[in-house]
Amino acid sequence: MFSHNRRKLLQASGVLLAAGAFPLSLRAQLAAPRVVVIGGGFAGATLAKYVRMWNPKIQVTLIEPNPTHVSCILSNLVMTGAMAMTDITIRYDNLRTKYGVTIVADRAIGIDPVNRKVSTQNGTVIPYDKLVLAPGIDFDAIPGLDPAVVPHAWQAGPQTLALKGLVQSVPAGGTFLMSIPKAPYRCPPGPYERACLVADTLLRNRRAGKVIVLDANTDVVAEPHTFHTAFQTTYASVIEYHPSTTVDSVDWANKTINTNWGPIRVDAANIIPGQRAGKVVASAGLLGRDPATRWASVNPLNYESTLVPNVHVIGDSQGTGQPKSGHMANSEAKVCADALIRYFAGEAPDPAPMTNSACYSPITAKTASWLTVVFGYDAATGLMKPVPNTLAEAPSPSSEHYKDMFGWAKNLFADSFS
Amino acid sequence: MMKSHRKYLAGAGALALLLAAAAADAAPPAGRLLAAQCAQCHGTNGQAVGGMEKLAGESESEIYGELIKMKANIKPNEIMHRQAAGYTDAQIRLMARYYATGGKTTATGTPTPSSNTGDSRRRKSHDD
Known part of the structure; x- marks a missing residue:
């Protein structure tokens, strides 16, 4: 009986020690x-x-x-x-x-x-x-582009303040250009939200000239209904949206952005380069x-x-x-x-495992939209796939969504950092 | 010889105990990971801040009932209805139970009796 038990124990310890090599190091088991x-x-x-x-x-x-x-x-x-x-x-x-x-x-x-x-x-x-x-x-490098001079503001901090100063610097009736890189990039609705808010700011300050939006993608990447509506109605007098347009180089000495359709002269530019x-x-x-x-x-x-x-x-x-x-x-x-x-x-x-996304985008100074989706693991492909009926955008921007946006952000900040 | 043998056995036993302790310690309660996916908007452990609905302390039937109703009748202006549609009834049950019991679910999803104090360490970590 004793020897039988002892053998079992020895076997067990052998298994444990062997298990120590993979997947856990012995150190990870003990300390x-x-x-x-x-x-x-x-x-x-x-x-x-x-x-x-x-x-x-x-x-x-x-x-x-x-x-x-x-x-x-x-x-x-x-x-x-x-x-x-x-x-x-x-x-x-x-x-x-x-x-x-x-x-x-x-x-x-x-x-x-x-x-x-x-x-x-x-x-x-x-x-x-x-x-x-x-x-x-x-970020990808774009010939002639120096983010210290022409900000991307796609990492928050000093770049955010640089962009703020840039929007304030647009002369009355001037041209503000922004570019959207090929997807995937950080925050799919983000660039379109920014275009709306730049246009809104210029309109409210009575300085609105043109906001030219160059999109390397063939169409609006996220919330197409929300942003097409905003571009074609709310901001129709300000925003010019150009899909399938890439920024090839920047000649900032002449305030010129060179695109696949040719050069564009502007007063201010916010170039968001391709990402990795x-x-x-x-x-x-x-x-x-x-x-x-x-x-x-x-x-x-x-x-x-x-x-x-x-x-x-x-x-x-x-x-x-x-x-x-x-x-x-x-x-x-x-x-x-x-x-x-x-x-x-x-x-x-x-x-x-399940994951989800929910996000709110301000569309004007008082309204916001939302975008949401739930992902589930698909064992057949080994990928995370959107669950049917979960990918949706808000039917229209509203002040209620604008209020919810701060509740969402406050909880997300707290859940992540505190 | 016999002595060192015993030492070895004791060592192996201690190692097994250590491993068992580590494993027991870490076995995630059922529904914990699923429930954590609500926290982005409803606060860590369901303790919402700033205007969002809190889930901590809600009853199992209330959370379950609401989510089942939402996904059965998706209203286009309600972001939560789309979220609810992402989960099976069984997953919703696990999340509801997790929040209702303050995380005191066992690995198989059965809530532990509230009188059970053997799990106070884990409970504490959820109250942090």
């Missing part, structure tokens, strides 16, 4: 598992918060060089003057004090996926059991060898890279086909957090 997150936007912050909230035995380190996060969400209202920068600036204090996330104010510059270490600009080396990349977006995964995703080898690959291929059950084990990508940099937005980033981060917690417990990820 507190270590999750390292790069990037403190909606994705990274939510991941850090939820892992700690759901399992405080897991150590979480967030590497983020900026002392605060400035939200792109609502930033067009800072451009119009309806809100202040402080309204969209979020501190990391709660992540540290409420949830015990270790914040490293530094920039991650190198990843060693073999030895599972991240190195930072200041020379710190941070080991991990699981690494989560949430670096947001990086944040730099650290490429440098970690998560985009593979094809230079045309823009986003990290990941398994949507746990957001682990399909190329490099134990490195996960959430938020705008992931390439699952889900839209790139703060709300979606929060949603993906929870699926990833749950999968990491299960992983450290030796369990498989939830086999049927």
